[in-house]
Amino acid sequence: xxxxKSLSILHVDMDAxxxxxxxxxxxxxxxxxxxxxxxxxxxVVSTASYEARxxxxxxxxxxxxxxxKCPDAIVVxxxxxxxxxxxxxxxxxxxxxxxxxxxxxxxxAFLDLHGTERLFGTAPQVAAEIKKRIHQETRxxxxxxxxxxxxxxxxxxxxxxxxxxxIMDEAMFETVFPKLPISKIWGLGRSTLKHFEGxxxxxxxxxRKLSKEWLVKRFGVSxxxx
Numbered sequence: 001x002x003x004x005k006s007l008s009i010l011h012v013d014m015d016a017x018x019x020x021x022x023x024x025x026x027x028x029x030x031x032x033x034x035x036x037x038x039x040x041x042x043x044v045v046s047t048a049s050y051e052a053r054x055x056x057x058x059x060x061x062x063x064x065x066x067x068x069k070c071p072d073a074i075v076v077x078x079x080x081x082x083x084x085x086x087x088x089x090x091x092x093x094x095x096x097x098x099x100x101x102x103x104x105x106x107x108x109a110f111l112d113l114h115g116t117e118r119l120f121g122t123a124p125q126v127a128a129e130i131k132k133r134i135h136q137e138t139r140x141x142x143x144x145x146x147x148x149x150x151x152x153x154x155x156x157x158x159x160x161x162x163x164x165x166x167i168m169d170e171a172m173f174e175t176v177f178p179k180l181p182i183s184k185i186w187g188l189g190r191s192t193l194k195h196f197e198g199x200x201x202x203x204x205x206x207x208r209k210l211s212k213e214w215l216v217k218r219f220g221v222s223x224x225x226x
Contacts, residue, residue, distance in 0.1 A: 004148055004170040007123045010111040011145045011153035012130065014090065015162035017107035018047035020140050021086055022076050033073040037063050046078050050162060083107075086138055093133050097126055110150050124167050131165060152177075154186050178205030 014020070018036040023029045033052035037045040043063035055070035067073060087106040094101045097120055100112035111130075113123045120126050127144040134142050145156025147168035156166040159176075168177070181203055182188065182196055201207055 002148055002152070002173065004173070006114065007146050007148055007167065007169060008113045009147055009150055009153045010113060010123060010127055010130070011147075011150065011157040012090075012094070012109055012111065012127075012142050013144075013154075013157045013161075014107035014134075014140060014142045016047055016049050016053075017086075017140070018078060018083055019049040019052075019076075021079075021083055023049070024139055025082070029074060029076075033057070033070050035063065035066055035070075035073045035075045036078050037066075037075065038077065039063060039075060086140065089138050090134055090140075090142070093130060093137065097130065110153065124165075127165055127167075131163075151186070155180070155184055158184065178203060178208065180204045182207055 019034045022034060022036060029049075031051060032049070033055065034049035035045050035052055035057060036047045037043055041064070045057060045059055045061045045063055045066050047059055048057040048061075048066065052066070052070050052073050055073075057066040057070050057073065063075065067075070083106055090107075091101065091103070091109065094109060094111055098111050098113055098116055100114075102110040102112075104110070113120075113126055116126070117123075120129075123146050127146050131142060131144055134140060141163040143157045143161045143164040143166075145153040145158070145166050145168065147153040147156050152168045152173070155177075156168040157164070159166045166172075182201060183193060184204070196202070196207070201210065
């Protein structure tokens with residue numbers, strides 16, 4: 001049962017972070033399909049710009065596959081040190097609002113705002129301010145999800161990318177959440193996804209109808225996570 005009394009969890013995810021930094025440093029790349037990653041037989045895409053994503057390119061994809069999908073894509077080798085510089089700026093902004101910052105990677109994190117409302121306002125207000133500061137101080141954009149827990153916050157941040165702000169309140173949970181495909185679940189593997197689809201579970205609404213007992217029977221202890 002989800003409690004909506006406190007929307008205090010934020011998930012901030014920078015938009016196509018590595019690619020956005022490359023465009024910032026080289027404006028000639030703006031508006032072009034861009035792939036950040038390694039070349040060669042084992043080259044993998046670290047980040048694909050939104051222009052490249054329109055062709056089916058995405059992170060963790062073999063570079064050879066991405067280039068077949070988008071032959072005109074520009075490939076740029078990753079510059080880890082440069083990305084860390086921007087990451088530190090962004091995380092410094094996070095720490096101005098709460099010490100409870102949980103990094104997931106250099107470009108995304110959870111923020112727990114419990115107990116900070118008197119200082120900074122509501123979580124949606126803080127989320128909007130963080131987005132504004134990120135853009136002002138780095139010229140990059142990030143998408144933010146606001147929710148009562150990490151699962152919903154992360155799911156929400158992906159709904160209005162890029163540069164989005166999504167507040168998963170009770171009304172949205174009851175109307176929008178049930179229609180979302182279960183593929184939106186963070187960390188859901190292909191085999192588990194196929195298993196769900198095999199029994200007719202394709203949306204979050206379908207998933208909510210299943211009992212905890214059924215899930216545990218099918219997936220063991222990990223079934224409780226659903």
